[in-house]
Amino acid sequence: MALRDRLRRMVQKPGSADLAPLRALVEDAGEREDRVRALSDADLTAAATALRPTAPGAEAGKKRSAGGKGGADDDIDLAELCALGREAARRTLGERPYDVQLVGALALLRGQVAEMATGEGKTLAGAIAAAGYALRGRRVHVMSVNDYLARRDAEWMGPLYALLGVSVAWIGQTSTPEERRAAYAADVTYAPVSEVGFDLLRDRLATSAEDLVLPEPEVALIDEADSVLVDEAMVPLVLAGAADTAGADPSYADLVRRLRPGRDYGTDTEARNVQLTSAGAREVERSLGGIDLYAPDNLDVLTAVNVALHAEVLLQRDVDYIVRDGAVKLINESRGRVALLQRWPDGLQAAVEAKEALDASPSGEILDSVTVQELIGRYPVRCGMTGTAMAVAGQLREFYGLDVAVIPPNRPCVRDDRPDRLYATSADKEVAVVEEIAAAHATGRPVLVGTGDVAESERLARRLVRAGFEPVVLNAKNDAEEAAIIARAGAPGAITVSTQIAGRGTDIRLGGPTPERAPGTAPLDGPDAASHQEVVEAGGLLVIGTGRYHSSRLDDQLRGRAGRQGDPGASVFFTSLQDDLVTRYAPDEEYKGGAGDDGLIDAKSAHWIVGHAQRVAEGVDLELHRNTWRYNHLIGLQRAELLAEREEVLRGDAGDRLMAEKAPAKHTELVGRVGAGEVARAARQLLLFHLDRRWSDHLGFLTDVREGIHLRSLGRGMDPLIEFNSEAVPAGKRLLPDARAAAVAAFEKLEVAGDGTLDLAGAGLQRPSATWTYLVHDNPFGSLDERTLKGLISLFKGRK
Known part of the structure; x- marks a missing residue:
């Protein structure tokens, strides 16, 4: 790398990834378009297959990749991939990818997070990138946020993959172990993040190598990357086992x-x-x-x-x-x-x-858990796409080593983002919101209103109904109707009141839906063309936020519903000094000025308070992420050591060798009675059981330590993390020796059953009768024990 490039990288700000090499590749691909378009389907597939390093006819010394640490091997012709991918999309999906979509795909192949605005075709860009990784011989897991998106995108992009000679499959919550193995065997597998994590947890408790489902991780391509990698990074995915626990009284x-x-x-x-x-x-x-x-x-x-x-x-x-x-x-x-x-x-x-x-x-005991961040961290190559990555570029770099590539839109955004309208009280704000909706509706303009929660969405909808309007409400109570509601949200005069559910994965088309048009496939020339023009003349979709969210990214997600692909549109946020954001995160800030008769406040100092509250909220979330990561990092190291031993036991003879060494007399006796194979099987099962048992107990111990660590550290004047490590590290060092000792003790008790096998149950091997998976929503207000004990201190002070 030239010195100039090295210096540029050293001072590069997050998100300022250089797109010039990618644009050059796309320009090269454009020059090949006529040649590629003349290929038959079979020839196109053959040309794509020839990109595989091991394929017959693959040329040595292909053009160097666009660079970057994350993804592309140096021997793949990326310009050819773009040309073939563009033509395959045109033939199978009826879409010719824009140049910026190909730039986005190349950014993903460079191992970056591609920030692409709403409506810019992230799904197709991701598919071309996934195909590129697959053609290079790498297994790709395209991770989405739910079953619906995993299946939709896999089936939607399926013809594209087929023409490129790439196999694709998807996994959902109801997929059987056999279906999961078959899906993971494909070149590209679409799956919810949670399902991949659950498969990992189940594999970690497998007692036979034949029961394993998840292959070795290679490439993770993450949709809605900021949400998955930041918002949900510390969410624990849990595998629990049946236990005799009662519900709350x-x-x-x-x-x-x-x-x-x-x-x-x-x-x-x-x-x-x-x-x-x-x-x-x-x-x-x-x-x-x-x-x-x-x-x-x-x-x-x-x-x-x-x-x-x-x-x-x-x-x-x-x-x-x-x-x-x-x-x-x-x-x-x-x-x-x-x-x-x-x-x-x-x-x-x-x-x-x-x-x-x-x-x-x-309920039950936790057998194992893994955070989303740990899950993604297993993949040697990580990349992702989202509409809002720049706001968390620092975290993506800090926790994942990922750079952000900001992909420009195909058409300039002409959306009118208006200044916030700040009011003294929530009541003044709600009146102003209804008036704004009424004014827009009178012109035939569709309105999308983003609210903070379900209760607020229903309260506003009732107020609109009393005012004579007919709003459609979209929130967690009717999320199954999301697609249908969003499809109509751009119709003339439509009023849609929604929670943040309308902030991601949605595409509002001006004029409403065209019945015969598949999502994102054909140009707007159907029966809704007149409605489209009517909405355009009215100014496009108006997005109204009834308050700033705790994250500016959520604001941007909501705002991004309008102005897609160069459409006209506008956005405005209505806030008040009584909003939850302000009262929670800036309670000590006071505005002493006045307000207009309608409660409107123009003073910059008051607007600063709202912005300050949001910045504090984002800072709190970041510190929680860092703090949780610090605790989980140690746990992850301990888990890795235990899993390494478990792998040797599962796939080898480590258990049998341990018993022959530590209990030679018993080992010799049992081999003589039931044979070496049965003894090795029993030794393996006993050591696996006690490794799993000790790990489950260790997780419970660490949970108890962390819950109570804060007050103990306050009493000693020490850092809670140091206090945690002082107890967690010695306990972790005892894990493997204790598990081995317990397994040997159980082996010494083994007896031969009537059928000639060794009685493992009699030796104490009893796994849970049932297991299930779920995600733990971390306590929304911190540690219960920490706050409880703090409350005790306050109480005792009051009683003195």
Whole structure:
């Protein structure tokens, strides 16, 4: 690399990846277009297959790749790939990829995150990149956020892959182990991130090499990369086993419901903590028969009361969760959708179910877990695409070593992004929002209103109905109708009130849908052309935000619904000094100026408060990410050591050798009675069981340590992470020796069963009768134990 290029890389800002080499490749591909277009389908497939390094006819010394550490091998002709991919898309999908789509594909092949605006064709760019990796002989996992997108994109892009000679498959929640193995055997596999993680966890507990499902990781191509890699990076995916655990006692939910705010309990300024007052503690003790709530013997009761209090006060129905089909369904804050398979830690989950008088959902002991960040970190090559990556470019670099390539739009964006309208009160803001909607509707202009949560979306919709309008509501309660609702959101005069569910993976077309048109395939020349022109003349889609989100990326996602592919459109956010964002993250900032008769505030100092609150919120999220990563990094190192031993046991004779060394007499006796093969099988199963058992116990131990570490560190004046490591490191060093010792002790107890096999159950090998997977929604207000103990300190101070 030339010195000039080295210097440029050293001072390069996140997101300023140089696109010039990629544009040169695309220009080269354009010069080949006529030749490639003259190929027959069979010749085109043969030409693509010839790109494979091991394919007959593959030329040595292909053009060098566009560079970058992430992806492309140096022997693939990327310009030829672009030319073939463009022609394959034209023939199979009816689309000729724009130059910028090919630039996006090349950025992915360079191992970067491609930022591409809404409507710019990320799905097709991702497919061309995935095909490029596959043609280079690398297995590609295209990770989406749900089953629907995985299946849709795999089937939609399937003809493109077929013409390029690349096999493709998809995996969903209901896929069987056999279907999963077959899907992972394809060149390109589309799957939700969670399903790949669950397969990894199940493989980690496999007792036979033939039961393994997930192949070795090679390339991860991540859709909605900022959401997956940042927003959900620390979400633990969990494999749990059946255990005798009871749900929460409903009596505690009834008890805390009778407590009075202010007198019996108080919340902090951020509404992220709640604690009993002295009066509240006395009321609880009286209600429970005069017990001493803080006696050591009543620790479980104290914990149950505090968990129930948190569930009652801090978790709100239709904000943090909804109740559907007799069950609590969590809401994903960054997407507004129901968080499928997601739950809070068992104690809090059970408390919310008791609060809502619902049957307790299955609980159990955690056998293993992995965070999304750990899962993605296993892949040697990572890349992704999204509409909003620049805002988290620093985190993508810090946690994944990924650069962002900002891909310009095919057509300049002409959307009118208006300044925020700030009001003194929430009531003033809501009146102004309705007036803005009414004015736009009167001109025939479609309006999309983004709200903060389910409750707000329904409250605004009711207000609009009272005003004589007919809004359509889209939120977590009817997310199954998302596609149909969004398809109509661009129709003349349409009013769509939505949570952040409309902020990702959606494409609003001006004028509404054309029935016979598949998504993104044909030009706009169908029966909705007149409606399209009507909406264009009205100014295009108007996007209204009823408040700034806690992340500027979510604001940008909502704003990006308008102005796709050069369409006209506008966006405006209505905020107030009473918004949750301000009261939670800038409670000490005061605006002492005045407001207009309608409550409108123009002062820059007031607008600064809103921006400041958002910056604080983003900073809090980043610090939580860093802090959680620090804890999980150590756990990951310990897990890696244990998994290395487990792999040797699973695929080799490490278990048999251990028993022959540590229990030679018993080993010789059993070999003489049942044969060497049966003894090796039993040794393998016993050592695997005790490795898994010790790891599950270790996870529980680490959870308990971390929950209580903060107060202990405060008492000693030490860093919580140092305190955590001081207990976690020695415990981790005991893992393997303890597991081996336990396995040897169990081996010594082995007896021969009546059928001539060794009785493993009699030696204590009893795996869970059932297992299931889910995602843990990390406590939305921090550590329960930490806040509970802090509350105790405050209480004891008050009693002195």
